Amino acid sequence: MRDMLDIQKQLLPDLLDTLKKRYTILHHIMVSGIVGRRTLAGSLNTTERILRAEVDFLKAQGLLEVDASGMKISEAGRQLLDKIEPMVKDLFGLAELEDRIRSHFGLKQVVIVPGDSDASPHTKKELGRAGAAVLRKYVSQDEVIAVTGGSTMAEVAYHLSSSTSLKGSWFVPARGGLGESVELQANTIASTMAKKTGAKYRLLHVPDHLSEEAYQTLMQDGTILEIIQFIRKARIVIHGIGEAMVMARRRKVDAATTAILQNDGALAEAFGYYFDRDGTILHKMPTVGLRIEDIQQMDCVIGVAGGKSKGEAIAAVLRFGREDILVIDEAAALEIVQTLPS
Structure with a gap:
């Protein structure tokens, strides 16, 4: 796994940056339970505009659920985080x-x-x-x-x-x-x-x-x-x-x-x-x-x-x-x- 990550870092650095960013968003939402976009943007030190695009993508992938009370992680999102945690630990x-x-x-x-x-x-x-x-x-x-x-x-x-x-x-x-x-x-x-x-x-x-x-x-x-x-x-x-x-x-x-x-x-x-x-x-x-x-x-x-x-x-x-x-x-x-x- 580490060899593959090293290759990706050299050939596709933007891909790994995107992976880190989306993992961090999903992870914050999972730990928070349910959270609003403004609160999450503040926690991640980003803007609501930038966050909105990522949230829309994650929702379209079935990884997030969004309603009037805020955002929460879906079961599919929770399973994905469990699967990629070892890779993310290497990445960080x-x-x-x-x-x-x-x-x-x-x-x-x-x-x-x-x-x-x-x-x-x-x-x-x-x-x-x-x-x-x-x-x-x-x-x-x-x-x-x-x-x-x-x-x-x-x-x-x-x-x-x-x-x-x-x-x-x-x-x-x-x-x-x-x-x-x-x-x-x-x-x-x-x-x-x-x-x-x-x-x-x-x-x-x-x-x-x-x-x-x-x-x-x-x-x-x-x-x-x-x-x-x-x-x-x-x-x-x-x-x-x-x-x-x-x-x-x-x-x-x-x-x-x-x-x-x-x-x-x-x-x-x-x-x-x-x-x-x-x-x-x-x-x-x-x-x-x-x-x-x-x-x-x-x-x-x-x-x-x-x-x-x-x-x-x-x-x-x-x-x-x-x-x-x-x-x-x-x-x-x-x-x-x-x-x-x-």
């Missing part, structure tokens, strides 16, 4: 990036989506769609799946659907999370994933960060302990990755601890653990839920994160060495590659 240079990151860190699979989540809400949506697709691929019936909080995990939950039937499975929060926005809490995301897939769920109604005394008290409570033991049965976990200082502020970590993290070179946060550039754990917050030893015994650990700003943080968590599957965007991938030996 993403397949090579995936291979390099996968082989360097010894991962089972790396999925890279085009764009930068920091700059584009569309890329963030696509990251969620790709994360949902990976979860569907690796989850079977009768699983316990642990989920962390955050905006990226909320996008993953949004893109799950009833076509993924997990009636015998359970979604559970990987940790407490009453200290942040309700829609970004692990509890909310776990329950949304369960409702979207027909699975069941259990919730953990405790704050995310606790004093050591409060932690020990909670661990004596029979009801809390029973739920935690159930959560620790999870064989699959899907989680986000954050920048250490951003997460410390978001979690309202006290000033003294924040200063220690900064002085020690904390770069990344995942599961309530803070990591330095080499993937060494610097600090663990007293949080109820999964422990690092639970994560190390998982059958499948799926990380989903994106944005140029998170590239180094993602690389730090990868160096800890417990990820199996990684779903990232192009901007994060390029930053990760910058940290690798040449």
